[in-house]
Amino acid sequence: MTETNARAPATAPRIVTRNVTKLYDTVAGPMVAVDDFSLDVADGEFVCIVGPSGCGKSTYLRMLAGLDTHSSGTIHIRPGSDPKKPLNSVVFQEYAVFPWKTVIENVAFGLQMRGVGKAERLEVAQYWLERVGLRKFAGYYPHQISGGMKQRVSIIRALANDPEVLLMDEPLGALDAQTRIVLQDELLRIWEETRKTVVYITHSLDEAILLGDRVILMTAHPGRLLATFHIGIERPRTVETLNTAAFAELRGAIWDQLGREVTRAMEMQS
Amino acid sequence: MTAPVEAKAAAAHAPAVDDVPPGRTRAEGLVLPAMLGVLAGICLVWNGILYLTALWAPFWWLALFGDFVLIVLVAERIGRVVPPKRRKLYERTLAFGFPVLALIAWQLIVDAGILNPLWFPQPTRIARALWDVTVHFDRFSETSLLGRPWLIPSKFESDGWAGVWSLFAESHVWATLGRVAAGFVIGAIPGILLGVIMGINQTVRLMLDTTLSAIYVLPKIAIFPIVMLMFADPFGEGPKIAVVALSVFFLMAINTMAGVRDIDPVFIMAGRNYGARGLSLYRHVIIPAALPVIFAGLRLALGTALIVIISVEFLRAKQGVGYMTFYYWEVLNPEKMYAGLVVVMILGVVLTYGLQWLQRKLMPWARG
Numbered sequence: 001m002t003e004t005n006a007r008a009p010a011t012a013p014r015i016v017t018r019n020v021t022k023l024y025d026t027v028a029g030p031m032v033a034v035d036d037f038s039l040d041v042a043d044g045e046f047v048c049i050v051g052p053s054g055c056g057k058s059t060y061l062r063m064l065a066g067l068d069t070h071s072s073g074t075i076h077i078r079p080g081s082d083p084k085k086p087l088n089s090v091v092f093q094e095y096a097v098f099p100w101k102t103v104i105e106n107v108a109f110g111l112q113m114r115g116v117g118k119a120e121r122l123e124v125a126q127y128w129l130e131r132v133g134l135r136k137f138a139g140y141y142p143h144q145i146s147g148g149m150k151q152r153v154s155i156i157r158a159l160a161n162d163p164e165v166l167l168m169d170e171p172l173g174a175l176d177a178q179t180r181i182v183l184q185d186e187l188l189r190i191w192e193e194t195r196k197t198v199v200y201i202t203h204s205l206d207e208a209i210l211l212g213d214r215v216i217l218m219t220a221h222p223g224r225l226l227a228t229f230h231i232g233i234e235r236p237r238t239v240e241t242l243n244t245a246a247f248a249e250l251r252g253a254i255w256d257q258l259g260r261e262v263t264r265a266m267e268m269q270s
Numbered sequence: 271m272t273a274p275v276e277a278k279a280a281a282a283h284a285p286a287v288d289d290v291p292p293g294r295t296r297a298e299g300l301v302l303p304a305m306l307g308v309l310a311g312i313c314l315v316w317n318g319i320l321y322l323t324a325l326w327a328p329f330w331w332l333a334l335f336g337d338f339v340l341i342v343l344v345a346e347r348i349g350r351v352v353p354p355k356r357r358k359l360y361e362r363t364l365a366f367g368f369p370v371l372a373l374i375a376w377q378l379i380v381d382a383g384i385l386n387p388l389w390f391p392q393p394t395r396i397a398r399a400l401w402d403v404t405v406h407f408d409r410f411s412e413t414s415l416l417g418r419p420w421l422i423p424s425k426f427e428s429d430g431w432a433g434v435w436s437l438f439a440e441s442h443v444w445a446t447l448g449r450v451a452a453g454f455v456i457g458a459i460p461g462i463l464l465g466v467i468m469g470i471n472q473t474v475r476l477m478l479d480t481t482l483s484a485i486y487v488l489p490k491i492a493i494f495p496i497v498m499l500m501f502a503d504p505f506g507e508g509p510k511i512a513v514v515a516l517s518v519f520f521l522m523a524i525n526t527m528a529g530v531r532d533i534d535p536v537f538i539m540a541g542r543n544y545g546a547r548g549l550s551l552y553r554h555v556i557i558p559a560a561l562p563v564i565f566a567g568l569r570l571a572l573g574t575a576l577i578v579i580i581s582v583e584f585l586r587a588k589q590g591v592g593y594m595t596f597y598y599w600e601v602l603n604p605e606k607m608y609a610g611l612v613v614v615m616i617l618g619v620v621l622t623y624g625l626q627w628l629q630r631k632l633m634p635w636a637r638g
Contacts, residue, residue, distance in 0.1 A: 062539070065543055066543075067539050067542060067543060086544075086545065088543070089543065089544065090539070090540070090543045092536050092539070092540060094534075094536050096534075096536045096537060096539070096540040098537065098540070098554075098555070098558070099635055100558035100559070100561070100633070100635045101554075101635075102635075109544050109554070110544040110545060113544050113545030113546050113550060113554075114545055141634075141635040142635075143635070157544070161544060
């Protein structure tokens with residue numbers, strides 16, 4: 001009995017989403033962007049949400065981040081033991097790295113806004129820059145570095161902020177194929193070491209299976225939960241995992257199970 | 271009219287295509303002088319024919335237009351064979367060579383008696399007039415152009431700082447600069463603040479946008495008489511500075527508003543998500559994101575401020591570069607009037623460079 005009680009907080013979900021609906025008022029009347037969406041995310045879980053553009057997955061992420069309101073239902077991120085830690089930090093699709101701040105100032109931005117002293121925040125930023133091989137570029141401005149580097153800066157800006165939950169909105173969507181693979185590998189490595197709770201938005205099913213513990217599929221117009229898959233591929237994973245039989249089998253199984261339904265739904269929307 | 275021009279352009283173009291590859295294999299040093307020689311030759315022939323047929327003097331503007339077209343055609347072909355490392359030199363030559371040529375043409379045309387030197391004095395005479403007004407004190411209006419800086423040591427010895435100040439106070443340039451600087455600061459800062467608020471807050475924007483746009487297009491010189499009445503001393507510095515400030519204010523408010531509205535919303539979302547609230551959101555996100563547009567606006571505002579202050583000084587002033595220009599026109603001394611215009615242009619260039627310096631200081635990320 002006492003054992004169950006002690007374990008209860010640890011197993012309580014970090015993120016609770018119940019029957020969330022988002023309506024937009026348009027001239028043509030209300031438009032449903034997200035319809036009756038429910039999702040719980042456990043502590044330390046990596047959840048990927050896959051869906052075509054316009055399915056409301058980015059809207060859901062913004063509502064999670066508190067950057068957008070929902071029309072009904074509940075969204076809750078459980079605070080951790082340290083009240084000073086931010087609940088969530090977002091990695092945006094278009095990088096959203098501030099062009100007017102140097103690389104290291106960008107990485108230290110969240111800490112600066114929370115009032116962390118200059119020496120300490122620069123030390124943390126330096127640590128993260130080193131981890132992704134950007135130490136040399138600390139004093140550069142974003143326009144002087146490549147897209148892949150900018151997205152690394154954007155990712156470690158979130159990690160340096162040490163949030164309870166990391167929210168990633170198609171972070172690799174704007175990158176070319178090779179850079180994307182390199183960054184997927186880097187993401188896997190960093191996640192393996194930090195074990196953050198992550199909600200990751202993507203429209204690539206392969207990327208979702210490679211990264212996630214769980215893959216959530218959504219349909220568009222209105223955005224609805226279509227199916228959930230647990231990804232049993234053991235960790236640590238690398239991009240090599242993409243070439244394994246287990247990966248191919250799982251991907252095949254998902255497509256089989258979804259059958260025509262997903263194909264039809266996705267074709268209709270695209 | 272267009273057909274022969276096209277034919278000529280085509281004819282000029284065809285051999286160029288054939289010539290370029292051997293031109294590059296030949297010693298590069300020879301190509302440019304040769305082309306410049308060709309240019310000089312063609313210009314000589316063109317002008318020579320007009321001159322010999324006695325058509326140059328009555329149709330001097332047509333002759334110059336022809337020269338202009340010839341120079342453009344040849345410069346384009348030179349531009350194609352200029353090696354990359356000489357490219358900068360080529361561009362500078364075009365940028366600075368053209369105004370020099372224009373001045374020379376002006377000089378020659380007036381020297382030849384084609385234009386009346388009374389209304390269009392030669393550049394050399396304007397330069398001499400500029401030197402004149404710089405070194406001489408005008409006893410009648412008790413003013414000088416720069417305030418006779420060479421007198422500063424002796425004045426300081428006899429009258430102290432008050433003496434130095436009296437020298438500054440007699441200067442046209444310092445009077446104009448002071449009015450522009452004061453009006454610029456008084457107008458730009460509130461203008462930028464209001465623009466930011468209008469960019470962020472839809473209610474304020476909807477309430478003020480139409481009104482500001484309406485007042486913005488109003489020539490500020492037209493409300494100068496009213497502005498004069500608002501001050502205890504209508505003929506003092508107050509109304510002059512105020513009218514500059516007003517013109518700068520409306521331009522900056524409208525421009526800054528556009529800049530703030532154009533900020534990519536993702537930057538504001540990122541700022542909020544990482545904990546920027548209220549003032550820190552303005553300091554770290556909104557103001558830096560709008561700075562490029564704000565500086566573009568400041569540059570426009572600087573031009574407007576100069577135009578307004580010169581017009582005001584034409585109307586109502588006993589001092590200032592605009593007053594000086596108008597004064598020498600009234601006493602029929604066109605050389606010195608032109609000298610005043612040259613001073614206005616120099617002021618414009620110097621102030622613009624100052625603004626660009628400030629921009630580099632405040633926006634180090636935009637370099638390169």
